[in-house]
Amino acid sequence: MASAQLKPVATLLLALNFCMYVIVLAIGGWSMNKAIDHGFIIGPGFDLPAHFSPIYFPMGNAATGFFVLFALLASVVGVASVISGFHHIRIWSSDSFPAAASAATIAWTLTLLAMGFAWKEIDLHTRNARLRTMEAFMIILSVTQFLYIAAIHGAPSSQI
Template identity: 40%
Template sequence: MAVGAASRRYIGPLLCINLVMHAAVLGIAGWSLNKFIDRETHRHLGGNTATGYLLVFSLMAGVVGACSVLPALLHVRAPWHSESLAAAASTGLVSWALTALAFGLACKHITLGNRGRRLRTLEAFITISTLTQLFYLLLLHAGALSGVLGVGQACGNHGETCCREIPRGELAADHKTAGGAPSPDA
């Protein structure tokens, strides 16, 4: 119970951090890609053979990441239903996968060297964004598994019969049907 309450408390601020990080990745990667396509030399850009791939995947990760914050905010504002949990978790997982791919390209970019200040900043933002997105997913799933958020309370939406326990008598192997004949399972 405490894990779910703690994760609900931290998800909102973490979503704001993720949105800011993805917006920063979009801004830096968009500017850098524009300069890179125009073959303009800029003292803060630099670059190597992995720069083009890094910029393209950073833009994709930034767009999908910013869009994944919307279902997550709806899940935070909603009464934590399983329907909104599914949307938040699936878009968050796709966003994290693309951000992790951009992180891998950033690692390769660091290894090759010859990068400017803007590209180093982009690499840092991608690294932080990968970690915060992973932390968000862990908190989201910890809350869902604890029963405080999401799946554990979804039965309350459909009425009391969904969440009732099945009486032990109905589970017995020698249970007879309503007509008095033994059940086919017995």
């Protein structure tokens, strides 16, 4: 009975997570592209700026580079875990459970790491609307990914 009730919940959470991870990938890709295009120019005859950082982002604050980098990593792993999760939802057996659960857990831990940098970026204030959107999505994803993990673990293994 619990298995029949949790499968639609897990499916809804997977679809929601997929959409949010793709949005974070798009915004993070834009941020990374802008940072690469407008980063420091270093070469012969150029001096390093006083506060040079290899993870420099022309928008945001000191935590932006770390946040964007880990948000991109978490999102790529999150999308991969959604693919594994959809396979588990389709099969819904104990054979597909370990792969879905482990991929989801790895994605969740990386999402928590990115969320930590999001909180640091929020604490430092200066950032644009796109970065605020990414921060909000990473905070929401840390909760929804956990709920998905709880939903697939909530089904008794004899009913999966």
